[in-house]
Amino acid sequence: MTISPELDKKADEAISHSPAEHKRAASLPLLHLLQHEFGYVSEDSVKWVADKLGLEPINILELVTFYPGFRQSAPGKFHIRVCRTLSCAMAGSYELMESLCKATNIDRSNTTHHNPIAVSPDGKFSIEFAECLASCGTGPVCMVNDDFHESIKPAEAAKLVEDYRANA
Amino acid sequence: MADIQYLEGKQPHAKEHRLIFRNVDRVGWNPSIDKYLEEGGYNQLIKAVKMERAAITNEVKASGLRGRGGAGFPTGVKWTFIPPTNTKPVYLICNADESEPGTFKDRYILHQDPHQLIEGMAISSYAVGAKLAYIYVREEFPEAAKILERAIDEAHEKGFLGQGICGTDFELEIYVHRGAGAYICGEETGLIESLEGKRPYPRIKPPYFPAALGLWMSPTIVNNVESLCHVKHIMEMGGEAYAKLGTPRNTGTRILCVSGDVQKPGYFEVQVGKVTLGELINDMCGGLKPGRKLKAVIPGGSSAKVLRADETFKVKQGDEMVELKIEDIPMDFDTLAACGSMAGSGGVIIMDDSRSMAWVLNNINSFYAHESCGQCTPCREGSLWMKKITDRIVRGEGTPDDVDTLESVAYNIDGRTICAFGEACAWPTESFIAKFREELVGTTKAENRGKLANPESKLAAAGLD
Ligand SMILES: Cc1cc2nc3c(=O)[nH]c(=O)nc-3n(C[C@H](O)[C@H](O)[C@H](O)COP(=O)(O)O)c2cc1C
Ligand code: SF4
Ligand code: FES
Numbered sequence: 001m002t003i004s005p006e007l008d009k010k011a012d013e014a015i016s017h018s019p020a021e022h023k024r025a026a027s028l029p030l031l032h033l034l035q036h037e038f039g040y041v042s043e044d045s046v047k048w049v050a051d052k053l054g055l056e057p058i059n060i061l062e063l064v065t066f067y068p069g070f071r072q073s074a075p076g077k078f079h080i081r082v083c084r085t086l087s088c089a090m091a092g093s094y095e096l097m098e099s100l101c102k103a104t105n106i107d108r109s110n111t112t113h114h115n116p117i118a119v120s121p122d123g124k125f126s127i128e129f130a131e132c133l134a135s136c137g138t139g140p141v142c143m144v145n146d147d148f149h150e151s152i153k154p155a156e157a158a159k160l161v162e163d164y165r166a167n168a
Numbered sequence: 169m170a171d172i173q174y175l176e177g178k179q180p181h182a183k184e185h186r187l188i189f190r191n192v193d194r195v196g197w198n199p200s201i202d203k204y205l206e207e208g209g210y211n212q213l214i215k216a217v218k219m220e221r222a223a224i225t226n227e228v229k230a231s232g233l234r235g236r237g238g239a240g241f242p243t244g245v246k247w248t249f250i251p252p253t254n255t256k257p258v259y260l261i262c263n264a265d266e267s268e269p270g271t272f273k274d275r276y277i278l279h280q281d282p283h284q285l286i287e288g289m290a291i292s293s294y295a296v297g298a299k300l301a302y303i304y305v306r307e308e309f310p311e312a313a314k315i316l317e318r319a320i321d322e323a324h325e326k327g328f329l330g331q332g333i334c335g336t337d338f339e340l341e342i343y344v345h346r347g348a349g350a351y352i353c354g355e356e357t358g359l360i361e362s363l364e365g366k367r368p369y370p371r372i373k374p375p376y377f378p379a380a381l382g383l384w385m386s387p388t389i390v391n392n393v394e395s396l397c398h399v400k401h402i403m404e405m406g407g408e409a410y411a412k413l414g415t416p417r418n419t420g421t422r423i424l425c426v427s428g429d430v431q432k433p434g435y436f437e438v439q440v441g442k443v444t445l446g447e448l449i450n451d452m453c454g455g456l457k458p459g460r461k462l463k464a465v466i467p468g469g470s471s472a473k474v475l476r477a478d479e480t481f482k483v484k485q486g487d488e489m490v491e492l493k494i495e496d497i498p499m500d501f502d503t504l505a506a507c508g509s510m511a512g513s514g515g516v517i518i519m520d521d522s523r524s525m526a527w528v529l530n531n532i533n534s535f536y537a538h539e540s541c542g543q544c545t546p547c548r549e550g551s552l553w554m555k556k557i558t559d560r561i562v563r564g565e566g567t568p569d570d571v572d573t574l575e576s577v578a579y580n581i582d583g584r585t586i587c588a589f590g591e592a593c594a595w596p597t598e599s600f601i602a603k604f605r606e607e608l609v610g611t612t613k614a615e616n617r618g619k620l621a622n623p624e625s626k627l628a629a630a631g632l633d
Contacts, residue, residue, distance in 0.1 A: 017343040019300075022384055027365030028348055032307075053365075066367045069307040069348030081308075085269045086470060086531045087427035087517055113538070131351060131535055132269040132470075133308050136427035136515065137434050146310040 001044040007037055011052060023053050027063055031070055040071045068116070068130075076119050076126035078164045080104075081143045084129035087136035092154055096140045099157035100127060124168055125161065181436060181452045185413065187401045187421050188284070188394060189437040192276045199315050201322035204283035210328050212403040216291045217336045224295035228399060230407030232419035237263055237354075237392030238469065238513045239588075240501045243399070247296050247389060249379035256386040260293045260301040261363070264393050265347055265354035267306055268469035269535060270515025273423040273435055274393035278305065278312035281397075282319035286342065288396040290328060291403055293340050296389050301342045304359050307349050316344045351539035355587050356390040357382075358541065369543050370587035394423060415441035418500035422511075426453050428518035429460065441503065446495025449518060460520035464603070465494065467504055468512025470532050471592035473599035481507040509599075525604040526611045529596060530558035536593035543586055550581040551593045566612030575601045 003011075014029035030052060034045040041064045050057040064070045082088075082097045101108055101118075104125035108118045111128070119126040135141045138150035144164060152160060178193035180186055191197045201209070216224055229244030250258060262285065266274040277285055285303070293301050305313050320342050323329045331339045350368055352358045357371035360383050375381050382388025398420060402410045411419045418440040427433045431454030436443075445465065449455065456462060462477040475481075481492045483506040497503055504511045519528060537555035542548040557574045560566050578597040581590050601608060610616065 017345070019384075022364070024365035025345075025363060028346065028362065031348070032346055059365075062367060063348075063365075067348035067350050069350070084531075085535055086528065087270060087433075089531050090428055090519075090523070130308065130349070131538060132267060132271075134266045134272045134275050134306070136270050136272050136517070137425060139427065143308065148311070 001038070001042065001048065003048060007033060015053070024055060024059075026053060027055075027060060028067075031060070031063060035070060039074045042072075071117060073117070074119075075117055076104075077124050077168060078126075078144050079117075080125060080127040081130040081133075082127065083131070083133045083135075083139065083141050085132035085136075088132075088139035088141060091139035091151075093140035093142075095154040096142065096152060096157055097127070097129065099154040100142070100161065103158040103161040124165065183443055183447060183452060184437050185421050185439045185442075186437045188277065188397045189423060189435065191281045191284070192435075193280075197280065199280055199282050199319060201283055201319065201326060204281075205326075209283055210287055210323075210326075212400050213287050213290050213294075213328060214334050216294055216403055217334050217338050221295050221297060224291065224403070227402055227407035228295070231398075231402040231410040232407075232414075232417065233395065233398050233402060233410070234418070234501060235392055236394035236398070236422055236514065238268060238471075240511060243391060243395055246377060246379055246391075247292075249377045250296060250387040250389070251380060254387050257300065258296055258298045259383045259386060259388040260289060260296060260298040261356075261359065261383065261388060261390045262289055262301070262303040262393055262396055263354065263356065263359060263390055264303050264305040264309070264312070265351075265359065266309075266393070267351045267354050268471065268513040268515055269532070270425060270427055270466065270469050270517045271513040272425045272427075273514060275309065275312070276435065277393055277397060278309060279315060282312075282316050283323065284397050284400060285316075285393055286319055286323050286328070288398070288400040289342060290323075290333070290340055292389070292391065292396055292399050293342075294338055295399075298389070299339050299341070301340060302345045302363060303342065304345050304347060304353065304363060306347045306353070310346075313344050313346055320344070350541075351535075352541045352587075352589060355589060358587065359390065360388065367541070369541055370589070372586055414439045415498070415500055417502055422514055424448060424499060424514050424516055426516045426518065429457055429520035429523070430518050431455055431457060438499070441498045441500030443499055444495060445497045445499060445516075446493075448499060448516065449495070453518075456518075456520050460522060462494070462518070463521045463523060464519040464525070464528075466509075466515075466517040466519075466596075467497075467499070468510045469515040470517065470535065471510075471595055472504075472512045473509040473595050474603055475507065475509055476603040479603070483507060524562075524611070525600055525607050526558060526561050529600045529608075530555070530562045532596045533558050533593075536589075536596075540589065540593065544584070544590065546581040546584045547590045547593060550577050553577050554593070554597050561608070561611055564611075564617060566617075568609065568612050568614075570612050571601060571605060571608050 015026040018025035030049045046057050046060045050060045104120045106118050106120045111118050116128045141150045173195040175193045225247050233243045234240040347353045353362045353368045355370045358368035362368035378388040414420050421437050422440050423437045425435050465475045501511045533555040537551045540547050540551045578594040582594040
């Protein structure tokens, strides 16, 4: 794993957001930076963050395993998060999940609480359920990487996937 | 405000009163500081920094503002909990974790009017003596985080943040801090632990407020996005004038978010208590879907106890006890509490007669089972048991004892945990059983065994493991 000077600079900037004696506050920001760069948080990334902040690796690993926003293996090029919670479920988010899986050829049957992400055979897409994304009035909603999509009818799922595939 | 135009199809309803959402969906509006300054932006901060700090807190107290994040605690009162003898730094945190199911209001403030929040935070920081403030924004708002960072830079350039703000010796830095997808980070002490770089395990009380001991064991004020925006308007109007909006003890405006089985779900900023649940559903949201009847309403985010459509509620109005039907309930803190539920976060979820209550409860239970932080045994185990029991009820494999077991699990969580998540996860089960016991028991009877509680629930049942 190589950390570019730019990334290192961004890490220092994040560390400067809290008083020097409270560097640990930069744990989440640094994990976000590394996950954004490499797609997931590797063992090396955990060690790097710990070193950078003068912590033990376990102090960082326990964050990666707790927070659903961090992942320990590579997702697809496009990572999809479908809202599972009540208002979206009433608006058809489970059906949306099914249509998206079909369109991306993803099999979710082996996912578990600790391993919620399923990846497509071609590695282009991955998918998981997320809890309420705070847009309950326009359900069902989903995110593809950082893009937000609302009021998607299950029938529109295939088109959404194709639009991303075309830009791959 | 006749000159303000809103986007086609997004015009505010006639019963709305827009302060906080004045610029949301507005034609020609954008989140830049130039736009904000065109209409008197930051004038309230300029005014505030010339006032005595305590005078600002007094205005906020006089306004009667109650927190919009969930608990409805008076904001000005909370600010006075900073120990008067304190010598440590004071911090202000804006809670932008917005993750209570059914709630979708802070999202629009962050994306469309970030300077309103920054001005509200700067005034509040000045009032409580904070020089360092954070906006803890949920990870699923990546765009909002960028918009906020840009807005903070702009405010710096114009001298509204940094050193020597508005030519005084007031200094303030605001940083955006992103969460990582955990609901419990919305609980203020969990949030603080998370900000410190740890697992977001809520802290044991007392102290009851981080205003006594918070971030890095220093006095810390945590307020919701919407609450902090109101501070700006209180400065503009004066506390007393602000308190004339809404109803006594339930002052000002608040944003109600409606989702579920209505024709036009959406957000509505109304004077607190001036709109009834019936007006909200039938006038503002265009009523129920054709041919459907109202079955249940969750009035304040998924943690709020459910109301059944045919219940009557005995509440005190003035000196009189009156009986209200569900559609007559004014949407304010005190009445919803008197009806046995809460105004909570303002997320109103509507369910019509096509919904199976077992299915709805199961969906809610899955949320809490997923989000429990795991520190307290009753919450960690109980939330999962409740999910597992409703899982099997929805699958058509429930036993007649299940509803009683479910009830006993819920009542053994409530009141026995470190944080209010315990109540939040138990109240749905407690209230669904209290209001819909027959329906729930019915789905577990032998003759219904193996049949899904609701044909539409098939996928839901399959997805929950
Ligand atoms: C489980 C749980 C989740 C919460 N989630 C949020 C949230 O997402 N946003 C929020 O502003 N407050 C949330 N709160 C309430 C906060 O703890 C805190 O009371 C609030 O941010 C204070 O701000 P206010 O006084 O302006 O409402 C939550 C509380 C609990 C117990
Ligand atoms: S009540 Fe639940 S969420 Fe709150 S501290 Fe205990 S285990 Fe964690
Ligand atoms: S329930 Fe899906 S965004 Fe809230």
